[in-house]
Amino acid sequence: MAPLAGIGFKPQHFDDAVRSAPTDLWLEVHPENYMVDGGPRLAMLDALADRFPLSLHGVSLSLAAAALPDAVQLQRLRRLIDRVQPGLVSEHLAWSTWAGRYVPDLLPFPRTHEALEHLVRNVMHTQERLGRQISLENPSHYLVLDGHDWSETDFLAELVRRSGCGLLLDINNVYVSAHNLRSDPLDYLDAFPLHAVTEIHLAGHAVDETDTTLLIDSHDAPIADPVWLLYRHVLSRGGARPTLIERDGEVPVFPVLLAERQRANVLLTNEAVAA
Incomplete structure (x- = not known):
């Protein structure tokens, strides 16, 4: 994947995408919406795959669980x-x-030695079954969990070393987590194993309705200025990477997403020139 900016695809944007999208655009989809034997959704994805590079961003493998996917x-x-x-x-x-039950959420866990063993096994098993490398996204945090044996950045670096996976760096998650846990996002990013990053995500967030001191990784707003600043910091340290503009709620019209995408592309191009 070229180090350019893409957008998260939404079906309401299909006509705009195939008629007027830039030729260098790439799209990301949640594979769970397309893992069917046929029908209009799969036909739509086939049409997109014929025109654009695609990225698949899953939400259901539960790789940090004790059991195999x-x-x-x-x-x-x-x-x-x-x-x-x-x-x-x-x-x-x-x-x-x-234990065979599914919950509609992405749940956190203590970063213990045991959890690392489960993850390494599950990631390696997944990569073997899929026949390719996968990348893992850093989570967003809303409260302090006890019982960690590793810092998050060290945990991710060791996971990469043992399993051969890549990393997806979600910068909005970094900002939201740092705000909620009262930590420094620059310290986190400076310790992050950027050499393993295959993709970056940028998104918006919201203030929690019941606790205004809490930020929520809502993906329903434009990317905030502090997130853009952190993105520039990452590019200056790690170089250009494929970057996704995520919007999953209050989805705007296609040109609005393309405008945010163009803002990221300008930064990516400037970084490439500087390098």
């Missing part, structure tokens, strides 16, 4: 990968299953 889910994901040949495949550093 669901075998049927992996088979369906492998079929989709083989079908559309995405440039990047990613998942979350989280769990969402327990």
Whole structure:
């Protein structure tokens, strides 16, 4: 995947994408919406794959769980990968299953030695079944968890070393987590293993309705200025990376997303020239 900016695809933007999108645009989708045997959604994705580079960003493998990822889910994901040949495949550093039960969330966990062993096993198993490297996204945090054996950046670096996975750096998650946990986002980014980053995410956030001291990784607003500043810092340290503009709520019209995408592209181009 070229170090340019892409956008998260939404079906309401299909006509705009195929008729008027820039030729260097790439798109990201959640594979769970397309892991079917046929129908209009899959046909739409086929049409996009013929025109644009794609990235698949999963939300359901539950890689931080004690059990291996669901075998049927992996088979369906492998079929989709083989079908559309995405440039990047990613998942979350989280769990969402327990004893056969599924929860509609990406849940945190203490970064213990045991948790690292589970993750390394699950990631390596997933990469073997999919026939390719995957990248893991750093989470957003809303409260302090006890029982960690590792800092998050050291945990991620060790996961990369042991499993061979890549990392997806979500800068809005870094900003939201630093605000909620009263930490310094620059310290986190300076310790982050940028050499392993295959993709960057940029998104907006919101203030919690019941606790105005809490920020929520809502993806329903424009990217905030402090997040743009952190993005510039990352580019200056790690160089240009494929960068996604995420918007999952209050989704604007296509030109508005392209304008945010162009802002990121300008920064990526400037970094490439400087390098």
